[in-house]
Amino acid sequence: MYFGYMNRNYEEELDIAIGPDNNVVFTGVGGDARDAENGGDKGQPTHFYPRRQRMVFSVVIPKDWGLERKVVWTLTTGGKTNVAKGWLQPEWQINKEVIMQEVGGGADLENQAPVFTSGSGPQTVTLPNTVTLTATAQDDGRPKPRVVRDIEDTGAAAPSGLSVRWIQYRGPAGVTFEPGGAASGYQKPVTATMTARFKAPGVYVLRAIANDGALLTFHDVTVTVK
Helix, strand or coil, X not given: CEEEEEECCCCCCEECCCEXXXXXXXXXXXXXXXXXXXXXXXXXXXXXCCEEEEEEEECCCCCCCCCCCEEEEEEEECCEEEEEEECCCHHHCCCHHHHHHHCCCCCCCCCCCCEEEEECCCEEECCCCCEEEEEEEECCCCCCCEEECCCCCCCCCEEECEEEEEEEEECCCCEEEECCXXXXXCCCCEEEEXXXXXXXXXXXEEEEEEXXXXXXXXXXXXXXXX
16 A cells, blocks of 8 residues: 655645654554554555655555554644545555556656666764765666756756655655755666755665656665764
8 A cells, every 4th residue: 555645835844753752553443553563564655755755655554454444644743633544445546557556657657667776775874974875776768758948957857767766765854965956867877966964863664766757666776873
């Protein structure tokens, strides 16, 4: 089951730790004993960017999942609680075509998601030091890139194919990325290198996102900040 979110803020980014204010649990038929053990941690984000973020994480459910059971994501911030529920419904089944249409990437059924060929592994850093991470992805060249034109350039149009960018997925406080944009290219591997600066100690997950305009692939790096 896929989950995303809509942060109604246009600028403010929120950090909500796993626990009573940010948990995902299985309900029905006794729930799931693991929920009590992991505090409702099913891999959901703890750092929330402004506005709509689609299909941010997925939850794998057991094979014997019944129609009466639900996956429930609960978020509480600013004294307000929001709940998202997922359950089996045949007409809601998601496949690659649905995902591509959902993000406005067309319906090229031959398109395959990008693949990360290399990327940084777990890191440990001591404040105020920074950490530099890199990730390289490649793609099948589908869908054919849309032409993007910059009104400030000389008028030359460049295709926008595969892009790779870094975001903060988890952590106790905001992270600053330098540079903050995405690396892009077409019909060649794309490498995104960035330096992360931290405000507070803790365990962070920084995510590289490879996007071909229709399908996404993630590469997560855990950074322990002391």
